[in-house]
Amino acid sequence: MTTTPETPGSGFGSTLTDQRTEEQTDYRYDAGDHEKFSHYAPKDKIMQAMIEGTPVQALCGKLWVPSRDPKRFPVCPVCKDIYENVVQNDDPS
Template sequence: MSETPGLDQPDGPQTSTALLERTEVVPQLQEPGDHERFAHYVRKEKILESALSGEPVVALCGKVWVPGRDPNKFPVCPVCKEIYEGLRPPADGED
């Protein structure tokens, strides 16, 4: 048995595949639903793709939605802003 929990490997020269389960924690804002109160940062090309396809986008903070409102009417998401300014790695799955 390996020392890493959840990664049991058989004895001998056999090969196997192990599954690691990971729970990703999205940073919490002040309250649930706060994502809806902010304008979020999304890559420009993703917004254009979403406008053409109707597919949802992923903000830097991890929020997933289909854009459809004027972001100028809302304050900037503090988590997106912090990530954009380089303080945290992006949560949108891209570098």
Template sequence: MLDEQTEVQPEYTFEEGDEERFSHYVPKDKLMAAMVDGVPVKALCGKMWVPTRDPDRFPICPTCKEIYAKMKK
């Protein structure tokens, strides 16, 4: 049975609520205002929230990362 195993690469699926587990890209000027004033910001992926956590503790949102890469081209 072990001889029949093949290498499997997991496919990530983005499910409802997963955006809470990522850091998101937002304009720097809006991010600072949101953190100081508690105003919600909109990420590139469309998520609206008030940033309160250290973004370096989380992986980057794959949707934001993809949109940002397209913007740089």
């Protein structure tokens, strides 16, 4: 007696499912005077965003694509406040 291997979906009770997950990112840029400021965000995220051209989220919640020299603008007062009062206080060093 010889047997042949079953192909997917050919046996009783077998089903072939194809599950695909598409990941889609919804970038929503903030409006307002946030463009007048330099924002604080994690350095590695800023570097990645500059290379890939993808948005990064600042401490204040601003979503933007870094593309300009931050030294030319004043620091966002909300980012500065969050950094000084939350981030630095959490740093154990």
